[in-house]
Amino acid sequence: MSRRRLIIHTPPYFWIFLPFLLVLISLVGAIGDEEKRFYIAYLGDHHPAGNTNSADQMHIHLLTSLKGCYDDAKESLVYSYTKSFNAFAAKLTADEAEKLSRMEEVLSVIPNRYHKLHTTKSWDFIGLPLTARRKLRMESDIIVGLFDTGITPQSESFKDDGFGPPPAKWKGSTCGQFAKFSGCNNKIIGARYFKSDAKPDPADILSPVDVDGHGTHTSSTLAGNLVTNASLFGLANGTARGAVPSARVAMYKVCWASSGCADMDILAAFDAAIHDGVDVISISIGGGSPDYISDSISVGAFHAMQKGILTVASAGNDGILGSVVNDAPWILTVAASGIDREFRSKVHLGNGKNILGLGVSTFNPKQELYPLISGADAARDSASKEDARFCVEDTLDPIKVKDRLVYCKLGTWGTDSVVRGIGGVGTIVETDRFLDAAQIFMAPATMVNGTIGEFIDDYIHSTRSPSAVIYKTHERKKEPAPFVASFSSRGPSPGSQRLLKPDIAAPGVDILAAYTLMKSLTGLKGDTQFSEFSIMSGTSMACPHVAGVAAYVKSFHPNWTPAAIKSAILTTAKPMSRRVNNEAEFAFGSGQVSPTRAVSPGLVYDMDEQTYIQFLCHEGYNASSVATLAGSKSVNCPKLLPGIGYDALNYPTMQLSLKNNQQQTTSVFRRRVTNVGPALAIYNATIKAPKGVQITVKPESLSFSHVLQIRSFKVVVKAKPMSSGQMVSGSLVWKSSRHIVRSPIVIYSPQKISTHIQNQQAKMQ
Numbered sequence: 037m038s039r040r041r042l043i044i045h046t047p048p049y050f051w052i053f054l055p056f057l058l059v060l061i062s063l064v065g066a067i068g069d070e071e072k073r074f075y076i077a078y079l080g081d082h083h084p085a086g087n088t089n090s091a092d093q094m095h096i097h098l099l100t101s102l103k104g105c106y107d108d109a110k111e112s113l114v115y116s117y118t119k120s121f122n123a124f125a126a127k128l129t130a131d132e133a134e135k136l137s138r139m140e141e142v143l144s145v146i147p148n149r150y151h152k153l154h155t156t157k158s159w160d161f162i163g164l165p166l167t168a169r170r171k172l173r174m175e176s177d178i179i180v181g182l183f184d185t186g187i188t189p190q191s192e193s194f195k196d197d198g199f200g201p202p203p204a205k206w207k208g209s210t211c212g213q214f215a216k217f218s219g220c221n222n223k224i225i226g227a228r229y230f231k232s233d234a235k236p237d238p239a240d241i242l243s244p245v246d247v248d249g250h251g252t253h254t255s256s257t258l259a260g261n262l263v264t265n266a267s268l269f270g271l272a273n274g275t276a277r278g279a280v281p282s283a284r285v286a287m288y289k290v291c292w293a294s295s296g297c298a299d300m301d302i303l304a305a306f307d308a309a310i311h312d313g314v315d316v317i318s319i320s321i322g323g324g325s326p327d328y329i330s331d332s333i334s335v336g337a338f339h340a341m342q343k344g345i346l347t348v349a350s351a352g353n354d355g356i357l358g359s360v361v362n363d364a365p366w367i368l369t370v371a372a373s374g375i376d377r378e379f380r381s382k383v384h385l386g387n388g389k390n391i392l393g394l395g396v397s398t399f400n401p402k403q404e405l406y407p408l409i410s411g412a413d414a415a416r417d418s419a420s421k422e423d424a425r426f427c428v429e430d431t432l433d434p435i436k437v438k439d440r441l442v443y444c445k446l447g448t449w450g451t452d453s454v455v456r457g458i459g460g461v462g463t464i465v466e467t468d469r470f471l472d473a474a475q476i477f478m479a480p481a482t483m484v485n486g487t488i489g490e491f492i493d494d495y496i497h498s499t500r501s502p503s504a505v506i507y508k509t510h511e512r513k514k515e516p517a518p519f520v521a522s523f524s525s526r527g528p529s530p531g532s533q534r535l536l537k538p539d540i541a542a543p544g545v546d547i548l549a550a551y552t553l554m555k556s557l558t559g560l561k562g563d564t565q566f567s568e569f570s571i572m573s574g575t576s577m578a579c580p581h582v583a584g585v586a587a588y589v590k591s592f593h594p595n596w597t598p599a600a601i602k603s604a605i606l607t608t609a610k611p612m613s614r615r616v617n618n619e620a621e622f623a624f625g626s627g628q629v630s631p632t633r634a635v636s637p638g639l640v641y642d643m644d645e646q647t648y649i650q651f652l653c654h655e656g657y658n659a660s661s662v663a664t665l666a667g668s669k670s671v672n673c674p675k676l677l678p679g680i681g682y683d684a685l686n687y688p689t690m691q692l693s694l695k696n697n698q699q700q701t702t703s704v705f706r707r708r709v710t711n712v713g714p715a716l717a718i719y720n721a722t723i724k725a726p727k728g729v730q731i732t733v734k735p736e737s738l739s740f741s742h743v744l745q746i747r748s749f750k751v752v753v754k755a756k757p758m759s760s761g762q763m764v765s766g767s768l769v770w771k772s773s774r775h776i777v778r779s780p781i782v783i784y785s786p787q788k789i790s791t792h793i794q795n796q797q798a799k800m801q
């Protein structure tokens with residue numbers, strides 16, 4: 037079974053230690069049923085007359101004709117998706133899957149894969165202060181759905197004081213008591229879990245309870261109550277809150293401690309959430325395959341879009357060009373930016389020099405100085421100096437390490453636990469990567485860069501008894517901010533060369549939010565730190581910020597389509613520049629999310645299901661592939677095609693990919709905007725074109741006389757050839773006396789090689 041990146045989107049070092057567990061479980065899973073795998077079969081024309089019973093029966097019927105026997109059919113079926121679309125998951129041999137895919141009723145059969153998972157000052161930083169204008173009654177009718185590791189009902193962030201009963205539109209069954217789960221209240225109105233592979237997961241609990249902390253963290257960032265005096269042992273103290281503190285939370289637990297998150301469970305969560313009546317879905321989970329048809333998040337989000345629900349998802353933590361995931365045009369894809377705060381620990385060396393390390397160490401030293409040794413000098417007899425330099429398990433001699441601080445290079449995550457486990461005091465970890473997010477340590481520790489590392493190493497070898505001390509972490513202001521996190525996945529989108537992804541950036545570095553008491557802060561062996569709030573980083577943390585803004589916008593405009601809400605968020609984003617990040621729009625999309633401006637965008641670029649179908653046809657998906665997404669057999673591609681412009685979309689951003697030839701490229705983007713501002717308005721266009729590119733817009737002025745009036749225009753982009761891999765950007769801004777509607781325009785020349793794809797697969801995300 038191939039393992040998909042459904043680890044929660046926290047940055048690499050958080051899950052460096054996860055692969056061990058994953059490998060273990062995959063080995064266990066491989067024993068027995070070796071030739072049988074889980075598959076998902078998509079059937080046409082969803083909602084067979086809305087009768088879930090008959091859909092169930094149809095699934096059994098299909099499997100019976102495949103297997104030749106009712107009992108085998110019943111046994112092989114693991115999930116029937118009947119509420120919001122028509123599909124099922126079953127355990128089959130490759131042969132049976134192939135036969136199934138040829139049956140007339142079946143649109144496609146796709147193997148199940150496993151994804152990995154990838155304060156609160158952040159709201160003030162992006163301009164959603166406590167005092168922001170709110171429509172409280174509407175906000176309390178908003179239901180946000182999260183697909184994650186579960187939730188912690190005891191948390192202050194989810195108490196229901198002052199909440200009325202769930203909104204009338206909520207169709208979720210009231211959630212009961214589960215193991216270690218005290219049940220729902222009027223704040224957490226839904227909590228379910230999905231695990232259809234029936235494999236035991238001893239590190240988790242079959243219940244919506246969150247034993248990991250990730251789901252509790254994302255939920256409270258999105259919709260947590262105001263909690264005063266929240267902090268991580270005094271760090272990042274202040275009032276913690278979500279974007280929409282009055283909204284209701286529905287948790288769909290699809291990610292499990294050992295196995296990650298399965299496609300078939302993600303689809304089951306979509307089926308349920310769409311039926312239950314959530315307004316926005318937030319998914320901080322790794323993407324699967326780069327095509328829109330075989331990825332469960334893409335397929336599920338399409339069905340959600342059909343029902344008017346926006347799906348917001350994390351862009352991924354691979355940090356390199358072309359690694360962005362969850363990049364379908366009907367998904368809002370979120371990159372991670374940093375805020376103006378950082379966590380530093382002072383290190384005092386025996387020679388009197390002070391340096392500043394990075395990371396969260398909550399321990400006060402008990403001595404003035406501790407003896408200091410380099411891991412390389414503490415190697416045990418059986419280990420090489422080279423391995424010991426990285427302080428890997430079983431390479432250090434406990435006698436040499438005892439009561440000392442150890443200087444290590446970052447190899448695998450958790451050297452603080454290794455050193456502590458054999459009697460060391462703490463670690464100074466040297467690395468040139470991951471230095472923009474604070475890692476929490478289980479013992480006194482801090483991270484320094486290579487230059488400082490060399491300085492420390494020189495010091496260690498310049499004296500007979502080197503010594504040092506690491507002080508408790510303090511927080512301080514960081515400049516410049518915002519910046520794009522180094523781990524945040526970059527475009528260009530692997531899904532389409534005509535689509536700019538990620539869409540937007542939001543805070544995802546060192547975010548304080550609610551946590552679980554069922555796991556220590558690091559999850560590392562020997563960690564005795566537990567806290568109701570913790571600091572986490574990742575596009576996982578950025579995603580619920582934007583999902584929260586979407587919910588906030590929806591509380592003002594309950595009837596807006598998912599595309600309109602997304603357009604409002606994108607066109608009002610605060611522009612970021614190439615100075616912020618050299619990879620520019622490939623790193624931050626349209627810029628930093630700007631919550632209060634998103635409520636009043638002036639114009640929106642709207643789209644419906646037909647627009648996306650047209651786009652898919654234009655991208656070369658055939659009718660049967662498109663039918664899998666649309667859930668209907670009656671898709672006719674060619675009829676839709678003429679006169680639709682370069683990207684066949686009405687997207688609020690534009691991206692042109694140049695052919696690798698010597699000629700000038702001319703492309704036309706066709707767009708239409710809907711007036712959602714004052715009835716009478718005139719918008720004038722301002723174009724910024726990068727060097728070597730000519731951009732014109734026709735007409736240059738749009739005048740509106742009533743609300744919801746639609747105006748069309750076209751943007752013509754003429755670009756000179758560029759060298760492979762180069763990317764430049766400009767923008768189109770529509771400006772009225774009251775509104776600014778901005779669309780970035782990206783022009784790039786695709787890299788000829790596609791090494792990132794290979795990297796991605798080789799890497800345990």
Ligand SMILES: *[C@@H]1O[C@H](CO)[C@@H](O)[C@H](O)[C@H]1NC(C)=O
Nearest residue numbers: 264265266267268269270273
């Ligand atoms: C705030 O929290 C800190 C640390 O958790 C605690 O020591 C302090 O007493 C709290 N202050 C108030 C006013 O509750």
Ligand SMILES: *[C@@H]1O[C@H](CO)[C@@H](O)[C@H](O)[C@H]1NC(C)=O
Nearest residue numbers: 265266267270272273274275
């Ligand atoms: C955080 O704690 C410090 C020290 O206890 C205090 O001076 C400061 O006012 C607190 N900040 C907030 C926002 O509560």
Ligand SMILES: *[C@@H]1O[C@H](CO)[C@@H](O)[C@H](O)[C@H]1NC(C)=O
Nearest residue numbers: 391392393484485486487488
């Ligand atoms: C290493 O960190 C120090 C102190 O934070 C900083 O001054 C220096 O520029 C950094 N060096 C590199 C190569 O990043």
Ligand SMILES: *[C@@H]1O[C@H](CO)[C@@H](O)[C@H](O)[C@H]1NC(C)=O
Nearest residue numbers: 329656657658659660661662
């Ligand atoms: C449609 O595309 C899919 C995926 O590329 C392919 O497997 C299938 O054979 C195609 N179907 C037709 C009818 O061309």
Ligand SMILES: *[C@@H]1O[C@H](CO)[C@@H](O)[C@H](O)[C@H]1NC(C)=O
Nearest residue numbers: 718719720737771772773774
């Ligand atoms: C738009 O352009 C027209 C004509 O040039 C001008 O009169 C008007 O003031 C402009 N409006 C705005 C909002 O800039």
